[in-house]
Amino acid sequence: MAHSDASSVRCSGLSFAWPDGTVVLDGFDLAVGPGRTGLIGLNGAGKSTLLRLLAGELTPAAGSVRVTGETGYLPQNLVLDTALRVDEALGIAHTRAALHAIERGDASEEHFTAVGDDWDVEERARAALDQLGLAHIGLDRTIGEVSGGESVLLRLAALLLRRPDVLLLDEPTNNLDLEARRRLYDAVASWSGVMVVVSHDRELLELVDRIADLRDGEVRWYGGSLSAYEEALAVEQDAAARTVRAAEADVRRQKRELAEARVKLARRVRYGQKMYDTKREPRVVMNARKREAQVSAGKHRIMHTEKLEEAKERLDEAVEAVRDDDEIRVDLPHTAVPAGRSVLTLRELELPYGARVAGFEVRGPERIALLGPNGAGKSTLLRTITGELEPVAGEALAHVPLRCLPQRLDVLDDRLTVAENVARFAPAATDNRIRARLARFLFRGARADRPVATLSGGERFRASLAALLLAEPAPQLLMLDEPTNSLDMASVRRLTVALESYEGALIVASHDVPFLRGIGITRWVRLDGELSPLDPGEV
Known part of the structure; x- marks a missing residue:
């Protein structure tokens, strides 16, 4: 299946919020080129919303979405009219009806216009159905006669027939049985255009060329499949954990130095007061020394306080880089x-x-x-x-x-x-x-x-x-x-x-x-x- 290398998806300064004010994306940027991209992230991160924005189903509050080439979109919760015929679901009913009319001898120009160059539409439709294990489904059957999993594959077959340049798939393996999943894996593996697939299916994510991890309103890119992503993430998280330990040690050291500075200041104040009380030096000299000591001590204290605050900020940043991997404990x-x-x-x-x-x-x-x-x-x-x-x-x-x-x-x-x-x-x-x-x-x-x-x-x-x-x-x-x-x-x-x-x-x-x-x-x-x-x- 040939696609243009110029096909791409771009988002610039994209912002979107739900009517209740919940912000999903704010100033979001994304660029996706040819190949298969696995979009992952926590529930609620905005993956499905992003796909709907790319597909044009939602309108951003600000920013732009530019998709070069024709787009095909498979939503997560697919609902097809059960009364639709299979050829209608595939989007070929009009062309097919014109083709049959011509075959019956009706040479009306409108029929030839409807067919265009698509004389092999039925053969291509049956080939697309066969590729997804749906060869047994006739083009004249209705959606009500096929299973939920088959209707998902049918929608995918319709997309493949259109040969879009950009294919967006949202949790495509949900509700598919093992055989249907394997058919879908084959279709994904043979895709050569731009694909963005949202999924938690490990086998499917092993077929992608790169992973886009949507977290806190930003995407981080990882080359390779899910396994490569998990290996890279493990290395990152080990380094992040070490950074946290170093930052914690720095905070402890800065607290200790600040406490020591305060003790030294208190000693100087007591010593200065003692000299003043015993009047061992002229009052002018003692007052000057007192002011100098106070200024020096103040600078010293401010310096240590700032260092402590900086150390705390570094610790906060380090902690943010470590992912929340809390585990459920079921010791019942x-x-x-x-x-x-x-x-x-x-x-x-x-x-x-x-x-x-x-x-x-x-x-x-x-x-x-x-x-x-x-x-x-x-x-x-x-x-x-x-x-x-x-x-x-x-x-x-x-x-x-x-x-x-x-x-x-x-x-x-x-x-x-x-x-x-x-x-x-x-x-x-x-x-x-x-x-x-x-x-x-x-x-x-x-x-x-x-x-x-x-x-x-x-x-x-x-x-x-x-x-x-x-x-x-x-x-x-x-x-x-x-x-x-x-x-x-x-x-x-x-x-x-x-x-x-x-x-x-x-x-x-x-x-x-x-x-x-x-x-x-x-x-x-x-x-x-x-x-x-x-x-x-x-x-």
Whole structure:
């Protein structure tokens, strides 16, 4: 796919704020040339907003956005009209209708104008669909007949058909199953124009040429893929930590020297007063010496005070360079499950939407990865295990307390604070006990009093996880449904560390294989009509 080397994206002095006054970008500059750029950053840093500004969906309050070449944009939350035909979604319906009219013998000029030079539009459309694993989808079918993951790939196929010079992708692998993700990886790897992709998907970010890290309203550039970025960042952070230690030592030294200067000044004042009292020297000489000593001491004190302030400023700058890598700590003894203990039994289970589980047993602190294509019934299975859905037949028996964190993160009440939400799950716990435990989930002090409605995606996830894990009785079986969707990379790392110290049984439905490997999965299963064991080597 050939693209112009002149294609580029430029932002100059870009400023944008939401109607409530929340500033997202202020005087922001950015220049992106050909190649694949991975845009990363914490939840709430403004990545999706920046992509919408580049795509022209939002208007900046100040500054300019200049995109050279045609732009294609794949938003994070894609909503397509279910009544649309596939050829309409691909943007070729008008051309295709004219082509068919000509084939039927209608030689009207309007049809030839509509077709232009695009005589192979159907072949190109089918090739684009085939590239993304959608060859089975006919051009005359409607969007309502395809899955959510397929509709994302369909939108990408439409973009590829247009051959844009600049491609903007916002979390494109969200809601895609493993097979669909691999198709998307191939499409990204073969892209030769300008691409800016916002993602937390490690495998996808290994395909980019450079990383743009959006932090505190500025972008820092790192050459290479995600692995190269993490290596460079580790070196940076080691150096930053050493700078902090040196700055702390300097502040201590300046404090000590200032204290010593004050002691010397006090001694001089006492000595001068003693000489004055005993009148050993003429009064004029003593007064002159006193004034000289006061001036000298004042300068000395000011010099040390300034040095201390400078040392404190250097320390503040050094601390700012060190990233907040606080980790969630989940040392909850009541969640532990002894090895061999029966945790969950599924017998002749038939799910509401057709999938079946003949027999399945979870024992001890097993860590089970639940994989399968979109629409296979993974979420339905988890909801049936919790009792939220009634099975069509068979039974799901939980032998320990359990909790499930759904994809929608709707376990919290937006009207309540973080602390109040946790109190709903543990009504017998005191406020002090709740706050002490919330601190382990990085909700310290006033952060625990924030209304849930004001939390970012990563914070909301952390609060939901806290509410479930701090519930009484403590869950000895924790089920997570696509937990890494819409989490930034720092939040994924925090979740991974948190789950490392969880001592209960885990069932995690996810397409994020690097995350699953990171949390120490002990058994892999696939749901596709039936539940079957999966060899880790096949994943």
